[in-house]
Amino acid sequence: xxxxxxxxxxxxxxxxxxxxxxxxxxxxxxxxxxxxxxxxxxxxxxxxxxxxxxxxxxxxxxxxxxxxxxxxxxxxxxxx
Ligand code: SF4
Ligand code: SF4
Numbered sequence: 001x002x003x004x005x006x007x008x009x010x011x012x013x014x015x016x017x018x019x020x021x022x023x024x025x026x027x028x029x030x031x032x033x034x035x036x037x038x039x040x041x042x043x044x045x046x047x048x049x050x051x052x053x054x055x056x057x058x059x060x061x062x063x064x065x066x067x068x069x070x071x072x073x074x075x076x077x078x079x080x
Contacts (some may be wrong), residue, residue, distance in 0.1 A: 023061035024079040025068070027054045031075035038067040038076060 023046075034052040039045075046060035047067060054075070056067075068076045 023056065023058040023063050025056055025058075025061050025063060025065070026077060026079055027056060028075045028077060029053045031073050032071075033073055033075075035072070037072065038070050041066045041070045 032053045034049050034054065036049055036054075038054055039047045039049070043064060043066065044060045044062055046057045046062075047054050048057075049055070056076075063078070065078060068078065
């Protein structure tokens with residue numbers, strides 16, 4: 001019984017930690033030309049073009065950094 005309680009506490013702590021961990025990936029809008037290359041490589045569809053600039057949804061982003069390497073204009077960065 002005690003082990004089950006400890007397991008539940010550990011699982012809840014892990015879920016809470018995941019929920020408060022936000023993505024550190026961001027688009028430097030001055031460098032973005034809105035080409036959309038980053039959209040096609042994002043595994044979670046976290047990127048869209050708004051008013052000609054890429055915008056990352058921090059709720060969907062998993063910090064994989066694939067978009068960083070895909071951007072020819074070096075407009076995506078990790079704010080870690
Ligand atoms: S690949 Fe780079 S320049 Fe192109 S839309 Fe994405 S962030 Fe902007
Ligand atoms: S870091 Fe990965 S998940 Fe986040 S926006 Fe870039 S490609 Fe998508």
